[in-house]
Amino acid sequence: MTVKSFDRGVFLPHYKEYSEHEAITTIVLPEEVVIPLQQHIGAPCKAVVKVGDQVKTGQKVGDSDAFVSAAVFASVDGTVTAVEPRPHFTGTDVESVVIKVDKNQQEPAWTERDISAMNGEEIKTAIKEAGIVGMGGAAFPTHVKLSPPKPIDLIIINACECEPFLTCDHRVIVEMTDAMVEGAKLIAKVVDAPRIIFGIEKNKPDGVEAVKALAEKEEGIEVVELDVKYPQGAEKQLIKAAVDREVPPGKLPLEVGVVVQNVGTAVAVYEACRYGKPLYERVLTVTGDAAARPANVKVAIGTPIGHVIEECGGFKEGDKPGKVIMGGPMTGFAQTDMNVPVVKGSSGLLLFSEEMVAKTEHMPCVRCARCVDHCPMFLYPNSISTNAELGRYDEAAEWGAMDCFECGICVYVCPSNRPIVQLVRDTKKDVAARAKR
Ligand code: SF4
Ligand code: SF4
Numbered sequence: 001m002t003v004k005s006f007d008r009g010v011f012l013p014h015y016k017e018y019s020e021h022e023a024i025t026t027i028v029l030p031e032e033v034v035i036p037l038q039q040h041i042g043a044p045c046k047a048v049v050k051v052g053d054q055v056k057t058g059q060k061v062g063d064s065d066a067f068v069s070a071a072v073f074a075s076v077d078g079t080v081t082a083v084e085p086r087p088h089f090t091g092t093d094v095e096s097v098v099i100k101v102d103k104n105q106q107e108p109a110w111t112e113r114d115i116s117a118m119n120g121e122e123i124k125t126a127i128k129e130a131g132i133v134g135m136g137g138a139a140f141p142t143h144v145k146l147s148p149p150k151p152i153d154l155i156i157i158n159a160c161e162c163e164p165f166l167t168c169d170h171r172v173i174v175e176m177t178d179a180m181v182e183g184a185k186l187i188a189k190v191v192d193a194p195r196i197i198f199g200i201e202k203n204k205p206d207g208v209e210a211v212k213a214l215a216e217k218e219e220g221i222e223v224v225e226l227d228v229k230y231p232q233g234a235e236k237q238l239i240k241a242a243v244d245r246e247v248p249p250g251k252l253p254l255e256v257g258v259v260v261q262n263v264g265t266a267v268a269v270y271e272a273c274r275y276g277k278p279l280y281e282r283v284l285t286v287t288g289d290a291a292a293r294p295a296n297v298k299v300a301i302g303t304p305i306g307h308v309i310e311e312c313g314g315f316k317e318g319d320k321p322g323k324v325i326m327g328g329p330m331t332g333f334a335q336t337d338m339n340v341p342v343v344k345g346s347s348g349l350l351l352f353s354e355e356m357v358a359k360t361e362h363m364p365c366v367r368c369a370r371c372v373d374h375c376p377m378f379l380y381p382n383s384i385s386t387n388a389e390l391g392r393y394d395e396a397a398e399w400g401a402m403d404c405f406e407c408g409i410c411v412y413v414c415p416s417n418r419p420i421v422q423l424v425r426d427t428k429k430d431v432a433a434r435a436k437r
Pocket of ligand 1: 375376377379380403404407408411424
């Protein structure tokens with residue numbers, strides 16, 4: 001099979017060996033879960049429960065009338081003890097529903113449905129009712145993505161997991177293959193797409209084999225093996241590599257007739273349609289050179305990250321923790337508060353020792369153009385960052401800051417350790433704030 005890829009990007013060390021063979025396990029529930037009312041791109045939810053309410057696992061605790069939003073659910077049986085702002089992985093406080101976890105948990109009772117009898121509209125309604133969002137990290141509401149204004153002829157299931165260290169998608173691919181493939185078929189049915197491609201990086205040969213074994217029995221499902229290159233899992237790069245279609249700058253994949261969904265999202269879609277199960281738990285990877293027991297664990301959304309880390313053995317003895325990152329090493333967010341909860345888009349918790357974490361100062365740009373040579377979006381990260389640094393956000397936007405999807409490659413290759421992604425985020429915030437006025 002030909003291995004495909006895209007232009008530019010970088011070859012990073014994989015560091016998958018810590019956890020890639022660790023089967024998905026569960027952990028003991030914490031004493032309290034914190035369900036942020038904003039876990040997605042779009043309008044935040046409003047709480048639909050109040051302090052003192054008894055809630056059951058899978059019960060809706062927050063919702064919104066806005067189309068671009070996604071409901072949130074209790075991930076445990078328990079009692080609502082607060083509806084208040086709580087720390088969020090982005091570094092801000094976000095209005096959240098706090099639930100004290102009952103000692104006795106009841107297994108939720110789901111009603112099985114015949115998914116083959118569901119039409120596209122019914123599937124989309126089930127997805128919306130389950131509060132499903134893109135679980136690769138972007139957290140865009142799935143029912144919105146599946147309402148394209150143009151015809152779609154291809155669904156690509158993003159099975160790349162191109163960031164180093166992360167292995168939760170890999171485990172989902174090999175352990176939940178049937179549910180993932182069924183979910184992909186349901187997604188395709190919503191938009192009437194006749195073709196499904198699973199794009200998998202070649203460092204997951206067992207994943208390639210598992211999906212191929214099922215795909216061979218199905219009409220219109222293919223597996224495309226991709227090079228191990230970052231950011232292979234970014235939508236535009238994945239589409240280019242898999243089917244050689246170019247998504248124009250500032251446009252979405254639907255412009256070229258494609259919808260991309262993550263493997264975890266496909267499983268969530270299957271569970272929502274088959275059992276009516278909302279998205280209240282997810283698989284994430286706990287790993288890094290300072291992780292005592294690297295693992296892939298299914299976690300109740302709202303679990304504090306400190307509890308997840310503890311349940312996975314904590315930090316390695318003798319290793320002074322240098323950094324904890326939620327997400328991947330390239331796009332994740334450093335965390336200082338261990339009470340921050342796991343959310344729908346949390347793919348990993350990376351525990352790094354002090355030795356692993358480079359602590360270098362930011363230096364002026366030396367105009368080496370390495371960032372320009374490697375940017376997968378063909379932008380000028382040097383010009384974006386120098387303008388943003390001087391508060392010239394309009395100029396930074398003209399150099400393409402709004403097209404940047406914050407992959408972090410420019411920071412990785414920059415010899416001056418320039419905080420380019422942070423400056424891109426500052427630009428986007430400034431442009432968005434001025435657009436609202
Ligand atoms: S400018 Fe944006 S898209 Fe380009 S390499 Fe930097 S972070 Fe990635
Ligand atoms: S890689 Fe860094 S130093 Fe080189 S041009 Fe880009 S921003 Fe400047």
